[in-house]
Amino acid sequence: MIRPLSLLLFGLLAMPAAAVETPPVDPRLAREHLAWVDDHARWNSQHMTAARRLEAVVAALRRHDTSFDRHGLELRQHDHKVVSQGHDAATRKRHVQLRAAHAEAAIIHKRLMAEVADLERTISANLAADRFQPR
Secondary structure (H helix, E strand, O other), rough: OOOHHHHHHHHHHHOHHHOOOOOOHHHHHHHHHHHHHHHHHHHHHHHHHHEEEEEEEEHHHOOOOHHHHHHHHHHHHHHOOOOOHHHHHHHHHHHHHHHHHHHHHHHHHHHHHHHHHHHHHHHHHOOOOOOOOOO
16 A cells, blocks of 8 residues: 655654764855855845846936037027027127037046946956856
């Protein structure tokens, strides 16, 4: 007759400890492994936090209330003034101011694009799905 599973499990648990052979465990290696598991859990939490921070950055880039967008508005307004008033003394003075602002905006834009590209490369190189293959 086949015994119910619970009786079978009870029989295994009731066996003397000497009958159950356990492989030797190096406590130092076990502690190191647990530290790795803790590290990975902490890193995963930090990655999720970083993702939320990056989502905020993306939202800021999509908004139209940034200094970048104000600069674009100033350029368009200047263009309308030139069309209606020509290059009089006031529009020439404003043109000089916009030249400096535009040069600064170009530097900021170039740096932002370089940092985005660097982040893309970092994520592609370090978080690729095949980076840490199981052995």
